[in-house]
Amino acid sequence: MRAAVTSAVGGPIEISDVPDAERRSGEILVRVMAASVNRLDRMVFERGAGMGRDAVFPLIQGIDAAGVIESGSGAMTTGLRVVMKPSIACRRCRWCRANRAADCVDAKTFGIDRQGGFAELISVPRSNLIKLPDEVSFVSGAAAAHTHAVVLRMIRSAGELPPDPVTMVTGAGGALGTAAVQIAAALGHRVISVASSDTKLLATRDLGALVGLNRVTGDLVNDIGVTTDGAGVDLVIETTGAAEVISEAYASLGRGGTLVLVAAAPGVRLELDALDVYRSRHRIIGSANSNLTDFTDVYRMLTIDGIEPVVAQRFGLEQAAEAMEAVLDRDRIGKVVIDMGDGE
Numbered sequence: 001m002r003a004a005v006t007s008a009v010g011g012p013i014e015i016s017d018v019p020d021a022e023r024r025s026g027e028i029l030v031r032v033m034a035a036s037v038n039r040l041d042r043m044v045f046e047r048g049a050g051m052g053r054d055a056v057f058p059l060i061q062g063i064d065a066a067g068v069i070e071s072g073s074g075a076m077t078t079g080l081r082v083v084m085k086p087s088i089a090c091r092r093c094r095w096c097r098a099n100r101a102a103d104c105v106d107a108k109t110f111g112i113d114r115q116g117g118f119a120e121l122i123s124v125p126r127s128n129l130i131k132l133p134d135e136v137s138f139v140s141g142a143a144a145a146h147t148h149a150v151v152l153r154m155i156r157s158a159g160e161l162p163p164d165p166v167t168m169v170t171g172a173g174g175a176l177g178t179a180a181v182q183i184a185a186a187l188g189h190r191v192i193s194v195a196s197s198d199t200k201l202l203a204t205r206d207l208g209a210l211v212g213l214n215r216v217t218g219d220l221v222n223d224i225g226v227t228t229d230g231a232g233v234d235l236v237i238e239t240t241g242a243a244e245v246i247s248e249a250y251a252s253l254g255r256g257g258t259l260v261l262v263a264a265a266p267g268v269r270l271e272l273d274a275l276d277v278y279r280s281r282h283r284i285i286g287s288a289n290s291n292l293t294d295f296t297d298v299y300r301m302l303t304i305d306g307i308e309p310v311v312a313q314r315f316g317l318e319q320a321a322e323a324m325e326a327v328l329d330r331d332r333i334g335k336v337v338i339d340m341g342d343g344e
């Protein structure tokens, strides 16, 4: 099969003929039609590690994939259109037993712990596959597999929200940010998008954001005060991981507001006034990964709510190295996808 093989940390990524992926016991062989390139893929490429674990090179990367079952069995019949959940829960740890597979302590991830989606074929545990709705293209299916499902978990992790919640999304033009604007808007939130350029903000307005705030040309905390008549926001999904943005996000919370942290560079600190946290009933939570229910529900939302993941750039498998570079483009809006099919 053709595959993009990352030969060592930092590359090069070589497109080569390698032995076909073998169907492992209890697994299903999938012909990949599309796979997206995520920040996590980039992290593995640059540092040789992701999710706290070292990857072994040479490695076929790609944490997600959508495709067609090559050789199936039972309900997973040959020819069925499917999408694969990027992380494989251990099903044994305390969190898995508490139905919180997103918090599994021993999850394995495609493209880190085993072969990923940047290849024509991949073997996937049956429990990691769901049917891709007919209305959802392979490209959209792959684009949503990581980002949209983790966003739904982030919002659900925030627990009870007041009616018509005001939700702020930082880094709103990014892969996670565009997904967060779409999912929150579809759930009926009043979305405020925050980004560093008006072009990105304009794009997020099309995705359902009611207001866009430029944090470079404006004063974010002040602008949030004006926009919400001093009430602040109920929920922040903070996707930049930048210290300054995290501080501004916390300062933008209203009474009972929840800050969801999903990204941060090592050593990033947030200073808090403990008295303010409890008097204002603030909550700060960390969220990553998704449960299988989030994953399945997202594909239902894509269909019912007509959500179309934003794809910034598509590449063929032969251009996997360029796709890995495209993730670094700060002006990019949405996701980078490797399209191995006919675009459908």
Ligand SMILES: NC(=O)c1ccc[n+]([C@@H]2O[C@H](COP(=O)([O-])OP(=O)(O)OC[C@H]3O[C@@H](n4cnc5c(N)ncnc54)[C@H](OP(=O)(O)O)[C@@H]3O)[C@@H](O)[C@H]2O)c1
Binding pocket: 038, 039, 040, 146, 147, 150, 171, 172, 173, 174, 175, 176, 177, 194, 195, 196, 197, 200, 239, 240, 241, 242, 262, 263, 264, 287, 288, 289, 327, 330, 334
């Ligand atoms: N917890 C999880 O489950 C989970 C899942 C997916 C991703 N993540 C993490 O979430 C973060 C965002 O992922 P993503 O895929 O949305 O990335 P992305 O597409 O590159 O978007 C990141 C956004 O952050 C902003 N940003 C601020 N400071 C930046 C900087 N120094 N360098 C680059 N961008 C900066 C940029 O927006 P502006 O220029 O407009 O500010 C950019 O659009 C990454 O750290 C990723 O690892 C976490």
Ligand SMILES: [Zn+2]
Binding pocket: 089, 090, 091, 092, 093, 094, 095, 096, 101, 103, 104, 105, 106, 107
């Ligand atoms: Zn587990």
